[in-house]
Amino acid sequence: DNPLKRAARRVAEELRGGDTGPADGIPGKPSPESPPLAEPTDPREPLPPKPDQSGPATVSPTGQPTGAEQARVAQSGNYLTTAQGVRLYDTDHSLKAGPRGPVLLQDHHLREKVMHFDHERIPERVVHARGAAAHGVFRSYGTAASVTKAAFLAEDEETPVFVRFSTVLGSRGSADAVRDTRGFATKFYTSEGVFDLVGNNIPVFFIQDAIKFPDVIHAGKPHPDREIPQAQSAHDTFWDFVTLHTEATHHTLWTMSGRGIPRSYRMMEGFGVHTFRLVDAEGATTLVKFHWKPRLGVHSLVWEEAQIINGVDPDFHRRDLADAIEAGAYPQWELGIQTFPDTPEQTFEGIDLLDPTNIVPEELAPVQPVGLLTLNRNPSNYFAETEQVAFHAGHLVPGVDITDDPLLAGRLFSYLDTQITRLGGPNFPQLPINRPHAPVNDMLRDGMHQTAVHRGVAPYRPNSLDGGCPFVAGADAGAYVETPVRVPEAAKVREAPESFADHFSQPRRFWLSMTRVEREHIIGAYTFELGKCYEQAVRERGLRVLANIDAELCAAVAEGLGLPAPRPTEPLAEVTPSPALSQLGRSWPADGRVVAIVTGADGDLDGVRAVREAVLNAGMVPLVVAPVGGALGSGPEALTVQRTYATARSVEFDAVLLAGTPGPGADAYTARDAKSTPRPTGSAAVDPRVGLLVSEAFRHGKAIGVWAGGEAALAGAGVPADAPGVVVAGSGTDALSRVAELLSVHRVWERFTP
């Protein structure tokens, strides 16, 4: 009966039954068919890539083998083993001298298990630490083929991709809905090697030269003494820097707008920011800016909503992306390019294309669609994929080249360099998520975490011992050949061009392009952020910067801060607004929008059932909210309750439908609830949690529909039944059809401009 003996017997039996041993297909395992090492020869044509050097296809959503091969390395067989493959009979007790005796140092399983655990964490990214990602596919329309030879932009070419969205300032465990720039980084596994488009959701940057990056990030990160505040710019060091360093004005204005608090990653634009150079097969070049345009439109949270979300659901954006993909509501973006002639000046309509604080208005250079990105698969392991993915602005493919934007130049160094610390050495391209889907034969050898078992003896060129392999290709065989751009004859200087000195005309254009309600939100954001600064000098300097953008903006923020509005220090630029910069004025599909259907225990159950169906049929997500969990009704017709009055909060929903009066009846608001959520005075007709939900939804400009006596809940929440965007209907489905129309423009904007 000795358990040890039992275990030993079991293991012996298993072994007799034969074990598969380490899986076939593990990189480096010699296969019986591998040919013996070739004798030196005079090669007539390049040898095929060696088996261990061809790019393993591990992450393709288009039908190639997935990461299964990789998983087998650590997860084959049914028995728990040590890292050395030795089977274990117990992993819950340390080896002790008797059940109450000391733990023995000879317990190699304990030591291995704890040693590995002790090293599970790697350094988080120095910026963009918090992210969420998804696999997908990019289908090219072929419209860019006239300006680039890049294979992934040829007609109908399908390329697997991995996209990681991120915030910039916060740590890996920080909240999603903070006011910040968002990263939008795309890895294209093209047939010609990996191309990374490492962009943001804001088309300009805080600085014009990479040498300032440590400064802007030190200013934006938490104060070094107390390490607060986390993941936000509303503090003295950030505003100290951006008000002294006025080239940051344009980017700061964008983050103070709705762009700084996106509703969803699925509803963000993406931008390559820098000007890139596309090259066609004849060597002709075109300057371009890359844009990602979301099919669902560009939409934002409102500030109070964002603040509540960060407490109620810090994973709001991450959850939204994963849920949408899991539900089959695949997010989509069109990739577009603005094209400019590649002239020696590298300007367009007077705008310096090398200055990354500039945009080119779409009215002057329309964004031409070149392909469609669809995200259709969630990662299966956050660490292996989302955390270990390594983007690099210098991962380019033939047909895509860089310009002399000094910000881009620094990035070309930084992204490789940072991976050495973060991913522990130079072999991070071998991590499954980073492997190209094109053959790799690189002559890079050894180093920390080397997992390839390279063959041959001559990782150098020229060689004769490995048959001269690998060979260099010409441009006709797909080699990456740098465009022979002429470098101006000049003296070495630490200077910026004169054109980089205009810091205010582009921000002024952005401000003048905003609608009334967008301007109010910008004023609110500056008033909040500068109001959070302790230093009077910083607030006053903030106002002086605003005075150089617009007098009304400056006066409104000054009023909120209780300070006098200064006069501009330079004449305000004459600029033409760019309506394309506004997020309002069009309508978009409401796919994937979340609709709460709130009911009391005795609400209109048939109506709830019908409206739930209708929400689903419209491609949206219905969530039934009832006093307590479980089901409403009984039998096959029963409706599952997805949120209770205790777990629901308005910020989770894009619109609210009220079926009947979710009142304070005994079923809803019990004496126990009252202890945790005391009833505010004066709203006796409605459960206070429903009252809060309705009044918040109203304040945040969300559509509200009621039927079957739901008006009482409106009254209880202090919401007038005739207010804009409040629909009182005869049935749930009628209420929904009006609410769906309101959702297509995102919010009931009239509520913000009384």
Ligand code: HDE
């Ligand atoms: Fe980055 N940036 N960056 N950045 N960046 C990083 O690379 C850097 C800049 C962007 O999801 C780091 O792997 C410098 C502009 C994204 O993994 C680091 C400069 C734009 C991501 C780095 C910039 C970006 C990063 C940190 C100034 C938009 C997240 C970890 C010259 C066009 C990628 C890492 C992901 C990440 C350096 C400016 C976008 C340190 C030096 C401009 C989306 O290498």
